[in-house]
Amino acid sequence: MTATTKIGIGTSLSRVDGAEKVTGKAKYAAEYNVPGLLYGVTVSARIAKGRITQLEENAARAVPGVVDIVSHLNRPKQAWLDHSWKDELGIPGEPFKAFHDDRILFAGQPIAVVIAETFEAARFAASLVEVAYEEEPHNIDFTASLAEKFTPSYFKRRNTYHPPKKRGDPDTAFANATLKLEAEYHLATEHHNPMEMHASTVEWHGDGSITVYDKIQGSQGDQAYLASAFGLGKKNVRVVNAYVGGGFGSGLRPQWQVQVAVMAAIHLERSVRVVMTRAQMFTHVHRPECTYSIRLGAEHTGKLSAMINDATTSTSRFENNMEDIVVWGMMNYDCPNASGEYTIAPRDTYTSADMRAPGAATGMTLFEIAIDEMAYKAKVDPLEFRLINYSEVDAMNETPFTSKALREAYREGADRFGWEKRSPQPRSMREGRELIGWGVATGMWDAQFSKTAARAVLTADGRLEVASATSDIGTGTYTVMTLVAADTLGLAPEQITARLGDSDLPTAPVEGGSWAAASTGAAVQLACQSIAKRLLKAAEKMEDKPLHGAKSIDDLVFADGAMALKSDPSRRVAITEVMTAAGLDRIEVEETASPGIGGMISMAQKSRNTHSAIFCEVRVDEELNQVRVTRVVSAVAAGRIINPKTARSQILGGVVMGIGMALHEETFADKALGRWMNHNYAEYHVPAHADIEDIDVIFVDEPDPEVTPLGVKGLGEIGIVGTAAAVANAIYHATGKRVRQLPVTIDKLLHP
Amino acid sequence: MNPAVTLDRTSGRRVAAEPIASLTLRLTVNGEERVLQVEPWTTLLDLLRDKLDLTGTKKGCDHGQCGACTVLIDGRRINACLKLAVTLEGQEVTTIEGLGQPGNLHPLQAAFIEHDAFQCGYCTPGQICSAQGLINEGHARNRADVxxxxxxxxxxxxxxTNIADAVLEVLEQGKQP
Incomplete structure (x- = not known):
């Protein structure tokens, strides 16, 4: 008897939550039907900095249906210590506390919430609240803020920040280099803009406890934060985020709408919902603006001899957000002399924060444009240039990788793309009125693992439930959990239910950093293995000893709802049979996957990264300079792939956002008013259907049993890293115009 | 009908006045005839989500810029956030809930699952309703049109790319319910 139908790790499975999503049954934060619900609409500050001197509420309160208005004047008690407001990201500084006092720190800051029986009444009344301010000078212009740039002291840094490590003598090497490149690169401010606007529905139970349906990437961090900030006690706060309409990092921190909704609920002792408007989605986190100066030295052969990096990213006046910008090229390229400087510059906005591949999406991308420039200087094919400078080890930390199949990614990507047909000269390929350009770039991201717990419950009918407080922000976690469980216990996916997105479930971290699949997957596997052990024990007690000779579950095969001896698959028994024979109604276990001592040692000794090679074709209208991205091949080396179907989608999504970074996305600052100007989908451009043509994803073979328990590296972020560089490099190849400021908009091509 | 707002001539500000009178609205939602009392400032989107608990229709911008709220009115696709509900007297609204349900999926819903044409799922009902509207229009012939x-x-x-695959498949097979 052979298991021919086994569905498990490596099977392309359609999303198990698919039917709920395509039929509108999936409930997002603002969609829970709570009895007696009130609607809150937030009033946003019109100035960027100063104080509120007066709040005139009479007209608003007179609107029929308005129940109350909450502001700094009458808000419920808040924790005083900043420490009580720390979220899982733990950005050093003074966390933002809505309605804390009369101070205005950024334009659009929430200053009052109007609560009414209907959304319409609340929205109208909010427009009637009159606010008088005492304005102070402000600055949201990044260039001007550079005058105040600084490197935070050790204790005021983000604990995820990795300072660049200098090697060799880069200044001398650069001075002596045959070929030199010295240039400034820039990335515009970007806003995450998930489709679902940040929303919180707070259900007031009347016994001091609340359930918060929140748009958040981790329920338990949110739970701890709300309990601490509003003195509620953790047992009185349950957070549910079963479905999250995108995040890309905007839901890593609890955003202000949940503070406002919880305060309104406490104040009124009623259930309240607060939903941000799309304009208000521009009043919280964003990808920091970045200026990056790069000096490269090389020999005439194209061998790099010096890399000198200096970057600054934007933050707020009240928190020190930091990213790893300058380290990526230093880790990725074999070059004896390299150094990096990094500073942050404060401006009067909300704090910048992690957005899809924070640091790498900016730093690696801009560096990969510089690499392309140097390849042209050396008259070496840009792909060949990268191979000449290929590093087998992490060149900055001088540690080996647990695996690095980037060379294979370059080769397979180039083959699929047809790179060898490329004509080397810029402006040498065209069709009709369009110039054609081909570009390449490299991507790199971390392969991380976070302590995560999972529970598994097997019932006598052969159904399995696996549960963890992890999240699925569109990443496919529900399906990953189902596949790993199916793989471990040989059950059909239809027999398995995956539960997540609830702070009552076993402990899991926020979903971010591309660690969810590796970590949740490992926890589910451990829990299912624990069930398997119990089943084996129960089978040993069966009269006919169907599995006689099996010493551990390693001697067994789990498939088709049965367990069988590896050595003699004809000796098998159905899982339901074992349960019945042992008189078991259910088996319930909870297990925690953590790196362990071996993992910790490995983490200290080896680097763990995903890599990618991105090939891109653009077509540029010679007169209009309109750019079309007609083809992208993204070849990814990311260890083991649990579900090729959803994995491919994650890369597609990263590539699309990378195209947005290359061509569209840019938040403009109104320096006079201190506000973002284009705070809507009509003026903040993200890629639309018409912008996206052909995208091909390759996963190269990269077995890596060491990186994480399942050999999984994670895919949420690698798809975006470097993609915008591949586009920009292709535009150069098409037009001969080098644009060093992303996004590459038409005006920059018209006036290089 | 009492106006909701009057202009305060001293301050130049709008101020609230009397309650807004509701109007009686008769319309068909997903095949079911409804008689509703609706205030004139309520959009179709808020009517569906807040009053009828049909939350499959999503709010992504409330300004007609994102398409997440796309529904079908008499078979034509429209942004529900830009339509005041009281203007729909006698018309027929179809939302994602009316197209198909788990176990009885509309061909577009099935194709979206098969092609993994979504991730977070928030824009999905709008994409599917829009695709049905596109098919009804009959102008799309190829991938570029889609x-x-x-x-x-x-x-x-x-x-x-996956959405285009899913829509094209249904378009080409002409498998209309």
């Missing part, structure tokens, strides 16, 4: 004519529906997760 991409162009679906461009009113933003997907921030970037599932565009």
């Amino acid at each position: 991409r162009e004519q679906m461009s009113g529906n933003i997907c921030r997760c970037g599932a565009y």
Whole structure:
């Protein structure tokens, strides 16, 4: 008897939550039907900095249906210590506390919430609240803020920040280099803009406890934060985020709408919902603006001899957000002399924060444009240039990788793309009125693992439930959990239910950093293995000893709802049979996957990264300079792939956002008013259907049993890293115009 | 009808006045005839989500810029956030809930699952309603047409290529219910 139908790790499975999503049954934060619900609409500050001197509420309160208005004047008690407001990201500084006092720190800051029986009444009344301010000078212009740039002291840094490590003598090497490149690169401010606007529905139970349906990437961090900030006690706060309409990092921190909704609920002792408007989605986190100066030295052969990096990213006046910008090229390229400087510059906005591949999406991308420039200087094919400078080890930390199949990614990507047909000269390929350009770039991201717990419950009918407080922000976690469980216990996916997105479930971290699949997957596997052990024990007690000779579950095969001896698959028994024979109604276990001592040692000794090679074709209208991205091949080396179907989608999504970074996305600052100007989908451009043509994803073979328990590296972020560089490099190849400021908009091509 | 707002001549500000009178609205939602008392400032989107608990229709911008709220009115696709509900007297509204349900999926819903044409799922009901509207219009013949004519529906997760695959499949097979 052979298991021919086994569905498990490596099977392309359609999303198990698919039917709920395509039929509108999936409930997002603002969609829970709570009895007696009130609607809150937030009033946003019109100035960027100063104080509120007066709040005139009479007209608003007179609107029929308005129940109350909450502001700094009458808000419920808040924790005083900043420490009580720390979220899982733990950005050093003074966390933002809505309605804390009369101070205005950024334009659009929430200053009052109007609560009414209907959304319409609340929205109208909010427009009637009159606010008088005492304005102070402000600055949201990044260039001007550079005058105040600084490197935070050790204790005021983000604990995820990795300072660049200098090697060799880069200044001398650069001075002596045959070929030199010295240039400034820039990335515009970007806003995450998930489709679902940040929303919180707070259900007031009347016994001091609340359930918060929140748009958040981790329920338990949110739970701890709300309990601490509003003195509620953790047992009185349950957070549910079963479905999250995108995040890309905007839901890593609890955003202000949940503070406002919880305060309104406490104040009124009623259930309240607060939903941000799309304009208000521009009043919280964003990808920091970045200026990056790069000096490269090389020999005439194209061998790099010096890399000198200096970057600054934007933050707020009240928190020190930091990213790893300058380290990526230093880790990725074999070059004896390299150094990096990094500073942050404060401006009067909300704090910048992690957005899809924070640091790498900016730093690696801009560096990969510089690499392309140097390849042209050396008259070496840009792909060949990268191979000449290929590093087998992490060149900055001088540690080996647990695996690095980037060379294979370059080769397979180039083959699929047809790179060898490329004509080397810029402006040498065209069709009709369009110039054609081909570009390449490299991507790199971390392969991380976070302590995560999972529970598994097997019932006598052969159904399995696996549960963890992890999240699925569109990443496919529900399906990953189902596949790993199916793989471990040989059950059909239809027999398995995956539960997540609830702070009552076993402990899991926020979903971010591309660690969810590796970590949740490992926890589910451990829990299912624990069930398997119990089943084996129960089978040993069966009269006919169907599995006689099996010493551990390693001697067994789990498939088709049965367990069988590896050595003699004809000796098998159905899982339901074992349960019945042992008189078991259910088996319930909870297990925690953590790196362990071996993992910790490995983490200290080896680097763990995903890599990618991105090939891109653009077509540029010679007169209009309109750019079309007609083809992208993204070849990814990311260890083991649990579900090729959803994995491919994650890369597609990263590539699309990378195209947005290359061509569209840019938040403009109104320096006079201190506000973002284009705070809507009509003026903040993200890629639309018409912008996206052909995208091909390759996963190269990269077995890596060491990186994480399942050999999984994670895919949420690698798809975006470097993609915008591949586009920009292709535009150069098409037009001969080098644009060093992303996004590459038409005006920059018209006036290089 | 009492106006909701009057202009305060001293301050120049709008101020609230009397309650807004509701109007009686008769319309068909997903095949079911409804008689509703609706205030004139309520959009179709808020009516569906807040009053009828049909939350499958999503709010992504409330300004007609993202397409997440796309529904069908008498078979034509429309942004529900830009339509005041009281203007729909006697008309027929179809939302994602009316197209198909788990176990009885509409061909577009099935194709979206098969092609993994979504990730977070938030824009998905709008994409599917929009695709049905596109098919009803009968102008799309190929992939380029689909991409162009679906461009009113933003997907921030970037599932565009898979959405185009799903829509094309249904378009080409003509498998209409």
